[in-house]
Amino acid sequence: MSTDKYLELAFYTLPALITGGVAYYLFDSYFKDQQHTRRWLAQKENQKQALPLRLQAYERMALFLERINPAKLLIRVAPLNDDKVAYQNLLIHHIEQEYEHNLTQQIYITDECWTMVLTAKNTIIQNIRKTTADTTVVDADKLREKILSNLLQDEVATNVALEFLKSEVSQVLG
Numbered sequence: 001m002s003t004d005k006y007l008e009l010a011f012y013t014l015p016a017l018i019t020g021g022v023a024y025y026l027f028d029s030y031f032k033d034q035q036h037t038r039r040w041l042a043q044k045e046n047q048k049q050a051l052p053l054r055l056q057a058y059e060r061m062a063l064f065l066e067r068i069n070p071a072k073l074l075i076r077v078a079p080l081n082d083d084k085v086a087y088q089n090l091l092i093h094h095i096e097q098e099y100e101h102n103l104t105q106q107i108y109i110t111d112e113c114w115t116m117v118l119t120a121k122n123t124i125i126q127n128i129r130k131t132t133a134d135t136t137v138v139d140a141d142k143l144r145e146k147i148l149s150n151l152l153q154d155e156v157a158t159n160v161a162l163e164f165l166k167s168e169v170s171q172v173l174g
Helices: 004-067 069-075 084-101 103-107 109-132 138-155 157-173
Strands: none
Touching: 004 069, 004 084, 004 103, 004 109, 004 157, 069 084, 069 109, 069 138, 084 103, 084 109, 084 138, 084 157, 109 157
16 A cells, blocks of 8 residues: 555545544533433432421430439439339430430431430539449439539530530521
8 A cells, every 4th residue: 555545545544533532522421411411400409308308307405415414314213112222223324225226317417427426415414423332322312403503514525516416406407
């Protein structure tokens, strides 16, 4: 084959290759854009469905924090007898029962918020145990009084966690 034939072949092939390359690039860009659009629409739809679930989880966590707030817990759970350790165990049992009931909500809230809720729960349990260990507390009624008087001195852990929860909900809602 002569050089003229190679040049003629190149003149026919080169535009076809350029046209094919441009077409490939355009189709590739188009399909990627379509895939991105479908993914965005699916994500938008998922957010529409997930927002009510997330808000419900925040509501449940707020209710949990209110129910384990010592002031409300002591009103709701009365001692069965005068034994302060038995009353301590009853209070802790109620807190743990509430916690286990709301355990699944952690998948809908942020890790930081869940940590705040868990810290509030553990702090309240620790305060109940510490108050029970106090030698001036002799029976269940004195334990109730001492826990309530401690509430007046310190900021309640549930209130701190509830404030954090409220600020996070306001961020979720925009």
